[in-house]
Amino acid sequence: MHMYYDNHADLSVLANKTVAVIGYGSQGHAQAQNLRDSGVNVVIGLRPGKSWQQAEADGFEVLTVKEASARADVIQLLLPDEYQAKVYQEEVAPGLTAGNMLLFSHGFNVHFGQIVPPEDVDVAMVAPKSPGHLVRRVFKQGGGVPGLLAVHQDATGQAKQVALAYAKGLGCTKAGVFETTFREETETDLFGEQAVLCGGMTALVKAGFETLVEAGYSPEIAYFECLHELKLIVDLMYEGGLSRMRYSISDTAEFGDYMTGNRIVTDATKEEMRQVLREIQQGEFAKKWILENQAGRPSYNAIKQQEANHQIEEVGAKLRQMMSWMQK
């Protein structure tokens, strides 16, 4: 595995180039602002609306997606994955010229064949391994979040150097940039968010909360035990791995951890994880997500509504209001 740091990347590679950041959401606002602070010439590509107003208020030159794509040398597509293919075909592709670079922060559309760029442009990925708001916050604190870099197509022979300079502009080379492939990034990212970080975690939290409440314990205590304290435990794992967390908790908690963890995540859970991974690898999840969007998101909207009404959300909202330091 190749790792790149600040000394491997040269920001001057971007000196005479214009970067168009298409989209100004979670990743878009963070990447655009970090790049600008790193001295890169950035324009934003958007449709009229909330993000357009925000980007202008933040001092950026905002253009339509078509104009920004035609103006730029490097085009970073930071739209929701499900809209990228349509916007690419209608508004980005017409402005692409030989030697441009098309960049992504997630490989979904290229890996699953929804976007097939022309052969004379570079195609690469710089994917910060962090939610966008932390990409910005950590950069402002003087650091950077780790990132992944992949080159899918190297038409100019310079693709890696340009992508590395972009990663440096985001601050990622401070923490380390790992070289990967579009396939590896896409499949591991989908697996991580489904099985562990988002799907697995929310299911675990809800199951713990429901077990306590159904047994007659107060929802407030159940919320603190199963959700609020999770952040504090994860912070310790983030700082020093599982051992740092286990060093900090009581011996009673540590013994309970060793005795009980494998009863919750069992061999059957692991077999299901393998099945989830197979479905991602075989493109079944991608197909489901593409069809769900084509149908107007019936399942997504129904489950989103159901989840928003879960008791843990109601209790949590009340408790968080009492914690004044969380209101910022």
Ligand SMILES: NC(=O)C1=CN([C@@H]2O[C@H](COP(=O)(O)OP(=O)(O)OC[C@H]3O[C@@H](n4cnc5c(N)ncnc54)[C@H](OP(=O)(O)O)[C@@H]3O)[C@@H](O)[C@H]2O)C=CC1
């Ligand atoms: N969220 C994250 O932290 C991470 C995201 N990624 C990847 O980054 C990419 C961007 O995701 P994310 O930042 O979450 O996206 P968001 O949903 O936060 O932002 C989307 C942006 O795209 C704009 N947009 C949506 N549709 C259009 C359109 N048709 N034309 C022009 N602009 C449009 C929105 O503007 P408007 O206000 O007009 O709707 C908004 O500014 C994805 O590939 C994702 O997988 C990778 C790592 C982490």
Ligand SMILES: CC[C@](O)(C(C)=O)C(=O)O
């Ligand atoms: C964990 C969610 C994520 O994969 C991320 C922040 O990396 C995403 O796609 O938002």
